[in-house]
Amino acid sequence: MSLIELHDVSHHYGSVCALQGVTVSLQPGAIGMIGQNGAGKSTLLKILLGLVRPSHGTGAVLGRNIRGSGAELRGSVGYMPEAESMVPGLRGVDLVALAGELCGMPRKHALRRAHEVLSYLGLDEARYRRSEEYSVGMKQRLKLAAAMVHDPELLLLDEPTAGLDPDGRDSMLSLLASLATRHGKSLMLSTHLLGDIDRVCSQVVIVDRGRVRGVGRISDLRAEYRGRFRLRWSGAATAFLESLRSGGVAVTVNGRPDECIAEVPEGWPTRRFFELARRDNFTLREVHPQEEDLEAVYHRLIQT
Amino acid sequence: MPIELTGYRGWEGKPRGSWRSVWAIVRSGVLMILRRWVFWLLIGLGLLNFIFNFAFIYLKATLTVQNEGMAQFLDNYQVTGTGEAYANFMQAQASITALLLAFAGASLIGADYRQGGMVFYLSRRIERRHYIVGKLLTVATIVTMITTLPALLLFAQYGVLSKSLDYFIDNPRIIAGIVGYGAVLAIVQSLLLFAVAAWVHRAVPLVMCWLGIFVLLEALGSAAREINDNRTWLLLGIWRDMHRLGEWCFGAREASRPPTSAQCAAVLAGVCVVCLIVIVRRVRAVEIVR
Numbered sequence: 001m002s003l004i005e006l007h008d009v010s011h012h013y014g015s016v017c018a019l020q021g022v023t024v025s026l027q028p029g030a031i032g033m034i035g036q037n038g039a040g041k042s043t044l045l046k047i048l049l050g051l052v053r054p055s056h057g058t059g060a061v062l063g064r065n066i067r068g069s070g071a072e073l074r075g076s077v078g079y080m081p082e083a084e085s086m087v088p089g090l091r092g093v094d095l096v097a098l099a100g101e102l103c104g105m106p107r108k109h110a111l112r113r114a115h116e117v118l119s120y121l122g123l124d125e126a127r128y129r130r131s132e133e134y135s136v137g138m139k140q141r142l143k144l145a146a147a148m149v150h151d152p153e154l155l156l157l158d159e160p161t162a163g164l165d166p167d168g169r170d171s172m173l174s175l176l177a178s179l180a181t182r183h184g185k186s187l188m189l190s191t192h193l194l195g196d197i198d199r200v201c202s203q204v205v206i207v208d209r210g211r212v213r214g215v216g217r218i219s220d221l222r223a224e225y226r227g228r229f230r231l232r233w234s235g236a237a238t239a240f241l242e243s244l245r246s247g248g249v250a251v252t253v254n255g256r257p258d259e260c261i262a263e264v265p266e267g268w269p270t271r272r273f274f275e276l277a278r279r280d281n282f283t284l285r286e287v288h289p290q291e292e293d294l295e296a297v298y299h300r301l302i303q304t
Numbered sequence: 305m306p307i308e309l310t311g312y313r314g315w316e317g318k319p320r321g322s323w324r325s326v327w328a329i330v331r332s333g334v335l336m337i338l339r340r341w342v343f344w345l346l347i348g349l350g351l352l353n354f355i356f357n358f359a360f361i362y363l364k365a366t367l368t369v370q371n372e373g374m375a376q377f378l379d380n381y382q383v384t385g386t387g388e389a390y391a392n393f394m395q396a397q398a399s400i401t402a403l404l405l406a407f408a409g410a411s412l413i414g415a416d417y418r419q420g421g422m423v424f425y426l427s428r429r430i431e432r433r434h435y436i437v438g439k440l441l442t443v444a445t446i447v448t449m450i451t452t453l454p455a456l457l458l459f460a461q462y463g464v465l466s467k468s469l470d471y472f473i474d475n476p477r478i479i480a481g482i483v484g485y486g487a488v489l490a491i492v493q494s495l496l497l498f499a500v501a502a503w504v505h506r507a508v509p510l511v512m513c514w515l516g517i518f519v520l521l522e523a524l525g526s527a528a529r530e531i532n533d534n535r536t537w538l539l540l541g542i543w544r545d546m547h548r549l550g551e552w553c554f555g556a557r558e559a560s561r562p563p564t565s566a567q568c569a570a571v572l573a574g575v576c577v578v579c580l581i582v583i584v585r586r587v588r589a590v591e592i593v594r
Contacts, residue, residue: 071430071431074427085427086419087332088411088421090332103428103429104321104322105315183312
């Protein structure tokens with residue numbers, strides 16, 4: 001069963017189109033969501049939380065219809081918002097227990113579970129302090145504790161590392177990775193920090209101006225780019241480059257006279273570079289497959 | 305403070321219905337008020353009034369045994385035991401409650417808008433209606449704790465310390481009055497507070513609005529009545545309307561000229577409906593994702 005299944009989902013705020021024709025099928029695991037401000041990420045999160053009924057389209061989260069199963073849906077999903085979400089005057093443990101009760105847990109279970117979760121997140125010593133006295137990093141952990149107290153199958157995390165120092169960020173990312181890999185939780189991470197997604201997530205959704213520009217496993221999206229090589233040589237390369245072009249390779253020379261980027265057609269074997277070089281009596285010094293980082297994938301998909 | 309998920313255990317219980325969560329909202333709200341010493345100053349004032357009445361009933365019961373003449377003398381003042389006395393007691397308690405709510409409203413409801421409490425509540429397994437009912441019940445519980453509950457205790461004390469338990473049988477209207485007046489106070493004040501705090505989130509503006517509703521409107525009503533020589537203007541005083549309706553609950557004789565109990569009830573019902581519309585419009589679940 002897919003974790004998230006959306007089919008042709010669109011949403012309009014009056015005349016403004018926030019989402020258009022979103023069709024995705026995401027498998028359980030850690031999923032990153034990238035997009036500029038106003039791209040439609042928040043609207044998508046609202047739809048996934050069952051807070052907004054899409055203007056058009058159908059879908060399901062954890063097998064539950066996104067239309068009309070709002071509260072039930074939120075019972076299986078934990079949401080960690082980017083903005084502060086505290087009830088002033090409550091101690092940390094009471095806040096997390098209250099979150100559990102609001103998710104349908106009996107009081108005793110909620111309280112016991114709140115102690116456990118705060119302990120997992122390293123807040124056991126601060127659990128009896130009032131939530132407004134927590135530092136920024138501790139508030140992030142407290143929000144995460146409140147999101148995972150009822151042991152949801154899916155965690156929706158909005159900028160979970162915002163405001164954290166490098167150590168705190170590292171701990172948070174390790175925790176999220178551990179939740180996904182060792183404890184079988186599914187995560188959807190909405191963030192502007194591509195490094196966070198690269199480190200934690202195996203799937204990604206790229207949203208731009210209300211449309212999904214790319215979706216799937218990060219490794220697969222990178223694979224789409226695997227037909228690019230950086231070639232370096234010594235000597236004159238005119239004949240060699242002509243041979244490449246006549247073989248259907250798109251060659252881009254970027255400033256340096258001894259280097260180019262070659263985009264090869266489907267089914268092009270790497271050894272063919274060396275065969276052509278031998279034929280043209282040419283010294284090819286380096287054939288380097290182009291490794292794309294997530295940022296490059298993002299920009300490439302946005303541009304297309 | 306290391307993060308350590310070793311030994312992580314899930315929760316495998318069956319979630320309860322969303323309406324059960326309303327109780328959690330009420331409990332946390334009431335506890336939040338009771339944990340702040342500032343609010344205890346006002347709660348203490350209410351307790352003082354209660355203790356005064358409690359002591360007076362005890363004194364009267366003692367004097368009835370020792371000196372019946374003195375007890376009859378005290379009866380002339382109708383400080384305890386009658387519907388009017390309970391109505392006056394509840395009005396005094398309600399004044400303290402109104403003052404308490406003026407300050408507590410910013411923490412109970414305003415903070416949900418300022419500090420993300422709304423996000424906290426509405427991203428859980430509840431709908432808007434559960435949140436609204438929870439918050440209204442929180443305020444209503446505070447009002448009941450300070451007005452209705454002490455009045456019922458005093459009624460019980462008076463009955464128990466009477467010569468016979470016939471007091472309970474002879475005065476069912478007093479119980480109805482206490483419960484009815486308490487309900488009027490709880491419903492009107494909770495709806496008004498929620499509606500005002502949903503617009504004005506901070507304590508000082510909230511106190512000013514609250515005073516405006518209960519004091520300024522009353523003064524305006526009195527002034528308009530003087531100018532136009534029309535007593536209907538008195539209906540503007542919501543505080544007076546609540547007390548008039550409360551007295552009706554205790555079985556007070558109906559006034560022949562405005563404002564009548566029916567008019568007061570109509571005004572209060574109108575205020576409640578407007579407040580409810582404001583509340584529903586101001587609590588928007590979609591705001592939880594920004």
